[in-house]
Amino acid sequence: MYVCICEAVPDTVIRSCIARGASTVDEVGDACGAGTGCGSCHDHIDVLLTASYAPSEIAGLPATA
Numbered sequence: 001m002y003v004c005i006c007e008a009v010p011d012t013v014i015r016s017c018i019a020r021g022a023s024t025v026d027e028v029g030d031a032c033g034a035g036t037g038c039g040s041c042h043d044h045i046d047v048l049l050t051a052s053y054a055p056s057e058i059a060g061l062p063a064t065a
């Protein structure tokens, strides 16, 4: 599903950026452009970052958040 509408970036691309080392919203933006428009997706990108770096804390969230 698309996380960033402005730049048409799906969660799979953001997860790939995180897997390759992006650890902040800005770094995800640098890697794939997500979050570089209106900024309304920053919270969603943050959820993906948190899920990647602290999965046990949000184990109850769906995998495609």
Ligand code: FES
Pocket: 003, 004, 005, 006, 007, 034, 035, 036, 037, 038, 039, 040, 041, 042
């Ligand atoms: S929805 Fe991501 S920058 Fe606008």
